[in-house]
Amino acid sequence: MVEYSFLLDELKRILKEKQLKFTRQREQVLKALYHNEGHFSPEEIHRLIQAESPELKVGIATVYRTLALLEEEGLAESISFGKAGKRYEIGMKKHHDHLICTRCGKIIEFVDEVIEERQEAVGERFEFTITDHTMKILGICKECRETMNIQEHS
Ligand SMILES: [Zn+2]
Ligand SMILES: [Zn+2]
Structure with missing residues (x-):
């Protein structure tokens, strides 16, 4: 994980570049x-x-605008939930993918070496240099499945 001071310096640099004021x-x-x-x-x-x-x-408008700026500059990343909008996390984290529960919105992070390797192989097959990828697996989480089962049986 990158140091906060690094991200803060980046934010200051970006704001200056865009002639925006650095504010608390x-x-x-x-x-x-x-x-x-x-x-x-x-x-x-x-x-x-x-x-x-x-x-x-x-x-709230400042929050929206700042998040958009952070994302544009790679300091934040977002996962889109269609109509429900975006969810943000800090950028420059170690690479990971996401399982998303479509019922409660829970997000689980994972890394799977086989998936990573397969993607490299796909890139090679198409003579395509992969620079990044995002994977979103949609479904129903364990807790939601359990509550659904309870509802079905009662
Ligand atoms: Zn769920
Ligand atoms: Zn994440």
Whole structure:
């Protein structure tokens, strides 16, 4: 995992480049992503910031715009949930893929060496240099399956 200070310097550099001001509000978005394990909607990030720094007035629009900027610059990554919108996580994490429960929205991270190797092989077959990939496996998580079973049997 990269150091927070590295990401912070990157954010400062990017804002300067775009002639935007470095503000504590913008920094809090990066900080919330960095210090919380998981994948969050902009609304959840907004709540995390409010809980951590109630004295800071951070509008939801600032959260949306900052997340978009962070993603554009690789400091954040998102998983799209169609109509339900995007969930964000900090960028530059070690590579991993995602299992997504379509019922409760739970996201499980995994790495499977065989899948990684197979993708390399597919790249080679098409003389294609793979630089990145995202894999989203959709389904129903263990807990949801259990509650579904209970409902069926009652
Ligand atoms: Zn579930
Ligand atoms: Zn993830």
